[in-house]
Amino acid sequence: MGNPLPLPTSLSPSKVSSFKDCALAFRFSAIDRLPEPPSVPAVKGTTVHRALELLFGLDPAARTPAAAHEQLSVALEELRASEEWTRLELDDSSATSFADDAATMVDRYFTLEDPRAIRPVGVEMMLEAELDGVAIRGIIDRLEEDDEGQLVVTDYKTGRTPSVNQEQSRLGGVHFYAFLCQQVLGRLPAKVQLIYLGGEPQVITTTPSEQSVRGMRLRIGAVWNAVERACERDDFRPRPSALCNWCAFVSYCPAHGGDPAEARALGERLRAEASSGGDDMAPAAVSIGTRS
Ligand code: SF4
Secondary structure, X not given: OOOOOXXXXXXXXXXXXXXXXXXXXXXXXXXXXXXXXXXXXXXXXXXXXXXXXXXXXXXXXXXXXXXXXXXXXHHHHHHHOOHHHHHHOOOHHHHHHHHHXXXXXXXXXXXXXXXXXXXXXXEEEEEEEEEOOEEEEEEEEEEEEOOOOOEEEEEEEOOOOOOHHHHHHHHHHHHHHHHHHHHHHOOOOOXXXXXXXXXXXXXXXXXXXXXXXXXXXXXXXXXXXXXXXXXXXXXXXXXXXXXXXXXXXXXXXXXXXXXXXXXXXXXXXHHHHHHHOOHHHOOOOXXXXXXX
């Protein structure tokens, strides 16, 4: 057992699922705060989210497919000016495929709903609540009111459409958003929906209940207790799975011949640099797979 590790600053849906998927990858990301290289699927997802965010900034009647593609062009321009784009190091053909794939996802979106009929309350809304002293955070892609004035939470997914077996686990994050709405806005959403754009377009919907939110509250508490225990004992174990193929920390992972002590040294150096740089330099809580 090593020295106690600092606790992460908050919990989010992605951190909860990251801890459950592999405690060690969670530690590298949320505690050591190791930088992760941008990935094409994640950056593409962020770009499509941005295009839809911009689309909902337009008057309802103006939210046409042509306007959505214009907003996608704006989102791509913003992206091309970013360091993230440079770090992807795409050649011309890959850059063209990137833009084409994003355009396809925008087209898929219009097969699922008519944005002119949506009444958004907010887009890309960061909601934060405190649960037993722990900051709970999540970004809601879109919050709207339905015809009855009830809240509906929408989460866009640009990864592959899940199998029937995976659906329930994906909905775990959804109940997290319902919990946040109830805590922050004092209202339980009537519906939470996942809009899948990465493959076969599909909407998966669930109706949160007082019971499901209570269950979420208990699950968040249980995950936080497990994180606290793991930090106290410096005991974050690897859990090899297919996810290792995409893990940014594989070179530090003992399950793959790596040395986690190197990750800790790098994390400590980064934290020391951040704290000597003042608040502005404090690293934001890192989460894995915020956009999927
Ligand atoms: S390589 Fe696999 S087991 Fe190792 S930290 Fe990453 S996800 Fe976990």
